[in-house]
Amino acid sequence: MTRSGQEYLEALRDGREVWLDGERVQDVTTHPAFRASAASFAGLYDLADDPAHHPVLVQGGVRRAYAVPRSYEDLVARRRAFRTTAEASYGFLGRTPDYLAAGAAGFAAAPAVFTGDTFDGAEHALGFHRRLAEGDLHGAFTLTDPASGPGEDDLTLRITGERDGGIVVRGAKTIGTGAVFADEILVGTIEPLADDDLDHAVTFSLRLDTPGLKLISRTSYEGRSRSVFDHPLSSRYDENDAMLVCEDVFVPWERVLTYRDPATTGAIWWRTPAYLNFVHQSATRFWTKLEFLTGLAILVARSHGTDKLPPVTQALGRLLGMVAQAKAFVLGAEASYEEVDGGRGGVRPGQEISFAQRIMAGELYPRAVQDIKLLAGGSLIQLPASGRDLLHPELGPLVRQYFRTPGHPAEDRLKLLKLAWDALGSEFAGRHEQYERFYHGAPHVYLTMQTWAGSADACERLAQACLDGYGLGTTR
Template sequence: MTRSGREYLESLRDGREIWLDGERIEDITAHPGFRATAQSFAGLYDLAHDSAHASVLTRGGVHRAYAVPRSYEDLVARRRAYKVWAEASYGFLGRTPDYMASGAAGFAAQPEVFRGERFDGSAQARAYHQRLAESDLYCAFTITNPASGRGEDDLRVGVVAEKDGGIVVRGAKTIGTGAVFADEVLVGTIEPLGPDDAEQALTFSLPLDTPGLKLISRQSYEARARSVFDNPLSSRYDENDALLVCDDVFVPWERVLTYREVETTAAMWWRTPAYLNFVHQSATRFWTKLEFLTGLAILIARSNGTDQLPPVTQAVGRLLGMVAQAKAFVLAAEASYEEVDGGRGGVRPGQEISFAQRIMAGELYPRAVQDIKLLAGGALIQLPASGADLVHPELGPLVRQYFRTPADPAEDRIKLLKLAWDALGSEFAGRHEQYERFYQGAPHVYLTMQTWAGAADDCESLARACLDGYDLGTGLGTGLGAGLGTGR
């Protein structure tokens, strides 16, 4: 059964080792750097546990993200669940619990992929999915290696010893988004590994209170937020990113998914539906986030009294076109679904469209932010330091007089523009722009992958058909191509 928000918050008080600003945080549910965001995650659990949205978010008492989709209709149902949770944070909580839940469902669809030449993790992959689903757990992941990882002093997570019942690991992983709020963290790698990387070719999942497991948080935007009025997004939806350090951590065998297997450590992402499931969730969230930003643009234009000017209506039209593009990629990936393992593993979103979505999102988000900044103009810069100015006995009348517009009283306008600044120009906003650019990896990776996932052969064949359809002696004709009607 799904957990309540209260049950989720109680699970975070487990003695986990979280560090922020040189301080070990005893209870993230009470600390000003984490507590409001923890409450936001708890709100997601409440939506699934007992709300009008429960029937959309769950089936049979389990979140729909954990289900292995068996049909197009199942993909649509899963996306509708993604959309509800995405809208709850306006798209600003990226790695919500349904993200890794969908990845676990991908593992469960093809557990045989975890069966290598020296280690068989197929049973553990099934158990991992079952454990998360039945207990409604929030699992984060850390799958990126430190930049200075290789060399004599290898900093990547690797095996240092085998013991009865498990292994001992040491090293670090970066960009543990949402990890401080999770029940478990999956530690692995999605980066290419070579034949000499067997010690680092492993994947495992551990509870956050495991001895020797540390999370070192980046600065907390929530901690720096002055109030919800002044920082409406960063004060509540700072999912955080952390460095994970394994200091001789013991990992039981039942928690190990891949071990000393370079091929299966990579295949678990690419040969199961896991990665495409990730894209399905993130593409739905991205679509939602663009809807929110475009709504902000419309409200700003109306507040400025410029919404009827042709250049402004064109700018809004361009943003609405971006929203439609984001939506179209989600719907197209579902409609182009592919069978998994001949149907035995259900279905997955279409790979070609899913991979292309990564390109679109990374390029579209900065353009959308720039377009909305242009619509807002200098109004984003000249804002009162805080909402306290509005209620100050001396300053309040001045602020209310000089910040009003014909469309909005001062308080409404300041509230709108502070929301816009938090979304577009604050340090929190800068993190989100960088995040969306690299959410699905670096461009040189996903652009290269598109060359083999896309329909390059079909494109080449169509161009070749035109070239082959004429020569120096060809006279006038209908001009109809040889490829006409193939339905590619």
């Protein structure tokens, strides 16, 4: 069964230990640094109850993202659900509930991967998927180790012992995007581990109110926003990023997915469809976000009265071409789908195109932002400090007079430019540019992966065929 937004918010009031600016946050649903974003996540849950969206978002009584796709048509249906969710935040909420839901479905498609030489986590992986799906839970994850130098392995989350009924872990993981707003957090590693690195080779999932578990939040852009008019995106769609710290946290065995097994701990991301399912969701969201930014560019150009100038129409054409590229990667990955475990695990998006999407998105997003900034020009710099200026009895008439353009009253134009600045130039916008470039990993990692996931052999064969087709004595 799916939950309502109110049920989701009530579940967040569980006593979780969240820290911000030296303060322990008592309730993320009411704290000014988190409450509006929590409400935005709640709105995503309410979408499933909307008759217009329910058939798109729900399948068999659970969120469609939890379903294991069995055909190309299932992949298309899942993408439509991803699009519906992404459009609700214009692509600015990246780790929405459907993100880890898709990953959990990837685990469920190939549970045998969780069976290692010394620990069998197959049933636990299926239980993880079932628990999230049946509870309609919002899951987050953190897989990145904190920066550390030689001899500082104690910073990274590791196994410190066993107790009756489970294990004990200690240490940190970073970049827990959306963790503050999640019901559960999946903790593991996606980076290769040495064969003898048993203490760090663990994957598990915990409730956020687990004793000893802390989340240290980065700056809240929502908390710094002055109003929705002045910061329309950051005031409502700041999904936050947090460091997870575990201080001798107890993890029950049933929540442990891999244990002291480096090979299996890495394999669960690459030998199941989990990672490719992540890309399917994120690529769909990226396409949606690029559509939004391009629409913003069109509106800004019209407000300047420059949209008919040839250089501007060319710039808009380039942006629309970027949107088409983003769309093409999603559709191409679906069309090149591959069977999982001989079809027993359903299907997954095509690996080669999915991996290539990471390259395209990381390179395209900064270019799109730069192109739109050029279209906006200096108009993004000289903006009133607050929308309250429009309401002031003495200042308001001046603002309305000098910030208007033909056909665009000052209030409408300032509303548009405030939105553009929040999307392109604010601290919130800077975080999003960095996010789109690196949330799939560093370029040296995913570019290297493309060399073995791509069609290098076919490319080489075609070039070699040309070389083999002529020689010194060949005549035209």
